[in-house]
Amino acid sequence: MRSFNLNAVLWSVTTILIMVALYLVFAWVPTEATMGIVQRIFYFHVPSAWVAFLSFFVVFVSSILYLAKRNIKWDTLAYCSAEIGVVFTSLALISGAIWAKPTWLSWFPWEDPRLTTTLVLWLIYVGYLLVRNYSTTYQAPRFAAVIGIAGFLDVPIIYLSVIWWRSAHPIVFRPSSDAGIAPSMLLTLMVSLVAFTMLYVVLMRLVLSIRRAELEVEELKTRIQD
Amino acid sequence: MLEKMKNFTQDVVTLLWKDLLAEFRTKEITISILVFALLTIVIFNFAFTPDPARVGLIAPGVLWVAFSFSGVLGLNRTFVIEKERGGLQGLVLCPVEREALFLGKAAGTFIFMCIMEMIILPVFSILLNLPVFMPGLLAIAFLSNIGFVAMGTLFSAIAVNTRARDFMLPLLFFPAIIPLLVFAVKGSSMVISGEPWSDVMGWLWKIAAFDVVYLVVSTLVFEFVLEE
Numbered sequence: 001m002r003s004f005n006l007n008a009v010l011w012s013v014t015t016i017l018i019m020v021a022l023y024l025v026f027a028w029v030p031t032e033a034t035m036g037i038v039q040r041i042f043y044f045h046v047p048s049a050w051v052a053f054l055s056f057f058v059v060f061v062s063s064i065l066y067l068a069k070r071n072i073k074w075d076t077l078a079y080c081s082a083e084i085g086v087v088f089t090s091l092a093l094i095s096g097a098i099w100a101k102p103t104w105l106s107w108f109p110w111e112d113p114r115l116t117t118t119l120v121l122w123l124i125y126v127g128y129l130l131v132r133n134y135s136t137t138y139q140a141p142r143f144a145a146v147i148g149i150a151g152f153l154d155v156p157i158i159y160l161s162v163i164w165w166r167s168a169h170p171i172v173f174r175p176s177s178d179a180g181i182a183p184s185m186l187l188t189l190m191v192s193l194v195a196f197t198m199l200y201v202v203l204m205r206l207v208l209s210i211r212r213a214e215l216e217v218e219e220l221k222t223r224i225q226d
Numbered sequence: 227m228l229e230k231m232k233n234f235t236q237d238v239v240t241l242l243w244k245d246l247l248a249e250f251r252t253k254e255i256t257i258s259i260l261v262f263a264l265l266t267i268v269i270f271n272f273a274f275t276p277d278p279a280r281v282g283l284i285a286p287g288v289l290w291v292a293f294s295f296s297g298v299l300g301l302n303r304t305f306v307i308e309k310e311r312g313g314l315q316g317l318v319l320c321p322v323e324r325e326a327l328f329l330g331k332a333a334g335t336f337i338f339m340c341i342m343e344m345i346i347l348p349v350f351s352i353l354l355n356l357p358v359f360m361p362g363l364l365a366i367a368f369l370s371n372i373g374f375v376a377m378g379t380l381f382s383a384i385a386v387n388t389r390a391r392d393f394m395l396p397l398l399f400f401p402a403i404i405p406l407l408v409f410a411v412k413g414s415s416m417v418i419s420g421e422p423w424s425d426v427m428g429w430l431w432k433i434a435a436f437d438v439v440y441l442v443v444s445t446l447v448f449e450f451v452l453e454e
Contacts (some may be wrong), residue, residue, distance in 0.1 A: 027251060052352070067450050079443070103266055120401050120404055123401035124398075124401045127397050127398040127401065128240065130394070131384060131388060131394065132388075134389045134394060135387060135388045135389070142450050142451065142453060143384045143388070143449065143451065144388070146384060146447045146451055147398065149443070150380065150381075150402065150440075150444070150447065151402060154402050154405070155406045157439070159406050160405070160406040161404065161405035161432075162408070162409065164409075164412070164432070165408045165412065181292045190256075
């Protein structure tokens, strides 16, 4: 009964937060002066990217814990987090492309180390999910954990390499975040970040329960066969 | 401690020698990756129509696409051959450390890649009329091969155990190897355009750093891949 209550609380908090974030983004926050209305995608793009990195960090830590402890619960955690991470990486890439087109006149500015790294990250974790699908249930957790570790350690190297790769080129743009952000915009971004993080927690719980049910069904099937 | 080190080195050399001997007798990997690399260059020649003015610009890219594509073929073969003939099980059952197994396999692919590049570079120079057989490029190729096989051997051992073994390796490996490719291509284009040695050194250091990171990481996590 208790876990049901917790779920209800989490769901309602997340729903309210997302409603507040939507109101702030579309009705409250002022339109950015130079980029215009399209800049509002920033409040979805940054949180998506944040959730993506958060989920891959969870994959990394759970992969290490799985290899060290060999408890299937860590593998389940890593698997579910990777699935959600790929979805949010896709969202970050799509929203990034929509934002980039009117602002920097190209759908995909390869000069931007963040966007390019995110694309490579997406490829690595799609590979992670594919390996799981193409291995036996017995081997999949180990293989996935190895990729989860080796892939995550690669991320900072990829980021640096993209910076160095385009080092001869002029910097086409300065990312609009960081310095000089108006307080109202910062507040909207923060609310949006919290809302997305809560969404991650809620989705994780959901995907985890599905995954556990799957494992149980598999176990029951093998028991019937025996 | 010293005794242990000696045994370890001996195991690595034995495993390497086994692979080399098998290769000397069939010449399967060397010939196939060599012809494949050559074909890549031929295809690129038709795809880009490189005139003398532009050939220096595209040469580093063409070279590294050829090296990495044929390198992946070689990496795939190292474990697929074992798997087909049931050798992988034998290797796993061998009373050697997993680290020795990893280093032996990686050293084998490393040697094949070096041989392939030593042949491709002069052939490339003749076919595209651009002297690329130079010490700077050899140094970059040599150093990059280390990181290439360090990461590749790990992923190859994973890929060979999956159902879709042939396309699994490139799928996993290419995204992860992007930094190394960036360093190698950048360094090569500097060598080809005749920039001073001190500038090229910067890229060599970056390649070396990548080599160290992935030699350590792959050697450490390899034991979890070959567990039965």
